[in-house]
Each structure stands twice: as structure tokens, then as C-alpha cells.
Amino acid sequence: MSRKSGVKCAYLNCGKTARSYDGLKMYRFPKDKSLCTQWVANSGNISLIHLTTDDLYKKRLCMEHFINNDFSNEKTKNLKKNAVPQKYEEPQSMKVLTPTKTYEGHPVFPKSP
Numbered sequence: 001m002s003r004k005s006g007v008k009c010a011y012l013n014c015g016k017t018a019r020s021y022d023g024l025k026m027y028r029f030p031k032d033k034s035l036c037t038q039w040v041a042n043s044g045n046i047s048l049i050h051l052t053t054d055d056l057y058k059k060r061l062c063m064e065h066f067i068n069n070d071f072s073n074e075k076t077k078n079l080k081k082n083a084v085p086q087k088y089e090e091p092q093s094m095k096v097l098t099p100t101k102t103y104e105g106h107p108v109f110p111k112s113p
């Protein structure tokens with residue numbers, strides 16, 4: 001049996017596990033409440049909002065949501081104490097199309113009294 005964790009990354013649209021991605025580091029949500037709130041907000045996963053800090057401590061985010069600056073040690077990939085994941089951004093394809101107004105024939109203006 002593998003001792004590797006099968007816990008999924010809680011980041012929106014990620015869901016990676018250390019089991020399926022070799023060398024993938026997972027990080028627990030911080031116990032510090034205000035920092036933890038920032039992690040939840042940046043993860044884009046709104047289902048985490050209602051969880052307590054203790055419940056969130058069981059959840060993890062993978063290393064892909066952090067930049068080099070967030071690691072205290074680049075080789076071991078240890079997170080700095082106050083590190084916060086990168087903010088989730090909507091995919092480009094989610095852009096809303098605004099319909100352009102076209103007038104067919106003669107435009108109708110309201111009659112002046």
C-alpha cells in the first residue's frame with residue numbers, strides 16, 4: 001500500500017492528487033483564521049466558505065497555485081508561513097458576449113408633443 005495521500009487539491013477546477021502526480025506537493029490550509037480565509041477566497045472554491053478552520057485544515061492545495069516567491073526553500077518547496085495561493089481566474093472562454101444593436105429599416109424616434 002502506498003502511504004501517499006489521496007486527498008484532492010481543493011482549488012477550483014484542479015483536483016490533482018499527490019498519488020496521480022509524482023512529486024506534487026500538497027499543502028494544508030493554515031490554522032491562522034485570516035490567512036485561511038484568504039486561501040479559501042483565492043482558491044475560487046465557494047463550497048469551502050462554510051467549513052470551519054478545523055475542517056479546512058484537512059483540505060489541501062497543491063503546489064501549482066503558488067509562485068516561487070511563496071516558498072521559503074526552492075528545493076524542498078516548503079511554504080513560507082504567510083504564503084497565499086494565486087487567485088483563481090475565470091477561463092478566457094467564459095467571456096460574456098454583448099449583443100450589438102442593429103436597426104433594420106428606418107429607426108423609429110418618439111414623436112415630439
Ligand SMILES: [Zn+2]
Nearest residue numbers: 009011014062
Ligand atoms: Zn491544485
